[in-house]
Amino acid sequence: MKDATAIGRALDAVRSSNPLEATRLIQEALRGSGRPEAHASEPPLLTFRAAETKRRGSAELHPSKSEWLAGLGKTIAALRAFKSPIDIKSHIPGVSIPESPNFAKRHFACASGQRDFRLFVPACVKPRGLIVMLHGCRQTGEDFAVGTNMNALAEAHDLLVAYPRQTSAANTMSCWNWFRPQDQARLGGEAGIIAGLTREVCAEFEVPPDNVFVAGLSAGGAMAAVLGSTYPDLYSAVGIHSGLPYKSAHDVNSAFAAMRGQNRNRPHASEGDGFRPRLIVLHGSADQTVDAANATLLWNDAVRSKGQGEVLELTVSAGGRTADRRIFSASATNASSVEQWIIHGLGHAWSGGNPNGSYTDGDGPDASAEMIRFFLAGGASRANKEDDA
Numbered sequence: 001m002k003d004a005t006a007i008g009r010a011l012d013a014v015r016s017s018n019p020l021e022a023t024r025l026i027q028e029a030l031r032g033s034g035r036p037e038a039h040a041s042e043p044p045l046l047t048f049r050a051a052e053t054k055r056r057g058s059a060e061l062h063p064s065k066s067e068w069l070a071g072l073g074k075t076i077a078a079l080r081a082f083k084s085p086i087d088i089k090s091h092i093p094g095v096s097i098p099e100s101p102n103f104a105k106r107h108f109a110c111a112s113g114q115r116d117f118r119l120f121v122p123a124c125v126k127p128r129g130l131i132v133m134l135h136g137c138r139q140t141g142e143d144f145a146v147g148t149n150m151n152a153l154a155e156a157h158d159l160l161v162a163y164p165r166q167t168s169a170a171n172t173m174s175c176w177n178w179f180r181p182q183d184q185a186r187l188g189g190e191a192g193i194i195a196g197l198t199r200e201v202c203a204e205f206e207v208p209p210d211n212v213f214v215a216g217l218s219a220g221g222a223m224a225a226v227l228g229s230t231y232p233d234l235y236s237a238v239g240i241h242s243g244l245p246y247k248s249a250h251d252v253n254s255a256f257a258a259m260r261g262q263n264r265n266r267p268h269a270s271e272g273d274g275f276r277p278r279l280i281v282l283h284g285s286a287d288q289t290v291d292a293a294n295a296t297l298l299w300n301d302a303v304r305s306k307g308q309g310e311v312l313e314l315t316v317s318a319g320g321r322t323a324d325r326r327i328f329s330a331s332a333t334n335a336s337s338v339e340q341w342i343i344h345g346l347g348h349a350w351s352g353g354n355p356n357g358s359y360t361d362g363d364g365p366d367a368s369a370e371m372i373r374f375f376l377a378g379g380a381s382r383a384n385k386e387d388d389a
Contacts, residue, residue: 095143095357103151108164108200112192117141119201120151120161129211130160131375132198132227132235134220136242137175139358141165144217147357148350148368157372162201164194178222179255184247186230190223195231213375215239217350217359218290222248225275225298232276237378239371241282242290242348245297246275261291274305280339280374282367284346295340299326302338306330309337319352321345321364339374341365 099105102121108114118141121127131154135144141163145151154161166174176183176190183189194214202212214235216224221243228238229246248263249255257263279302283295303309309330316325321343328338343351343364351367353360 095146097142097145108197110193110196112188115164115193117162117164117197120154122155122158124158127160127205127207128158130162130201130207132162132194132214134164134176134216134223136218136220136359137173143357147353147360149354150368153368153372160201160205162197164197175219176223178219178226179249179251181250184226191226191230194227195234198234210236213237215371216243217241218243228277229275235277237278237375239280240298241350241367242284242287244290244294245301259290261293275301276305278337278378280371282341282343282351285342285344286346287348289348292342295342299338299340303328306337307332318365319363323365336377
């Protein structure tokens with residue numbers, strides 16, 4: 001973790017207008033004696049390259065002034081461009097929720113890896129469904145639970161909620177690695193870990209297969225898109241807040257480009273015939289971290305897979321904000337299959353959230369309530385269709 005510590009200190013130096021100290025810290029981290037070998041499956045988030053020294057025989061020469069300045073410029077540019085899929089805070093939120101029988105700490109391990117998670121269990125005889133909630137960068141499951149108010153809503157609807165926690169060892173900013181090919185695949189990687197965790201909880205509580213959902217914010221929303229694309233047989237509906245579509249990036253550089261909305265010309269990325277689960281997308285029009293163009297790409301992926309249908313467009317007001325809402329209903333089911341909410345004036349934050357959690361905005365539509373409504377309406381629509389038959 002020496003590299004991550006040095007990079008963090010270098011970032012602080014850049015913010016303090018001390019680029020020379022930033023460069024020294026980066027070069028110190030990259031020297032062979034102080035740099036641990038990176039694990040093959042966990043490449044560093046960013047690679048910085050200082051000006052290299054030249055060797056002639058056994059003599060070592062210092063780089064020229066022009067070479068040193070070039071290396072310094074590249075280092076500073078990389079540091080200034082560096083940011084996580086959620087604006088970086090000085091520390092991971094210190095939100096703590098005491099462990100209790102209905103919100104216990106758990107651990108899941110499989111061949112793909114392992115993660116800790118918290119599981120909310122409602123006070124009912126038999127839970128009717130499960131929501132897997134994926135936090136954003138620099139967040140924890142506990143922080144995400146507080147900020148979204150999801151546990152209180154889940155209690156009212158007899159739903160389990162699982163909060164997997166990303167580790168700083170897997171990503172220095174605690175982001176889910178939605179942009180890495182090995183974590184975008186059905187087998188192995190982080191998608192495989194989360195899917196395995198989901199199956200284990202479903203088996204323990206006998207969750208109905210039609211009521212298994214996944215949702216997330218920012219990097220967590222992007223990972224929810226990965227899970228919806230790679231495990232459509234497991235998740236019947238997906239909720240994505242301020243996230244990105246499946247395979248919109250393949251490395252860190254393309255991830256930053258996608259966040260800026262520079263992925264409009266990407267090929268159809270979802271495997272098979274598009275994004276098969278039902279999907280609800282919420283995004284702020286004033287999001288400066290993940291461009292709202294990604295919400296449209298998510299909508300396109302999902303609608304493309306649903307066949308013929310009708311689109312209802314309307315403007316709604318809730319919580320002091322207005323939102324442009326689109327609803328796609330597939331002709332085959334006559335049920336809402338895809339929803340998109342573009343919330344006016346909302347930045348990179350969970351709409352209608354609790355200010356005691358990070359990256360929340362108390363105004364606007366209640367994203368958690370809208371997701372639960374959408375999730376459970378799918379099962380009701382299927383039941384009504386069967387009754388009509």
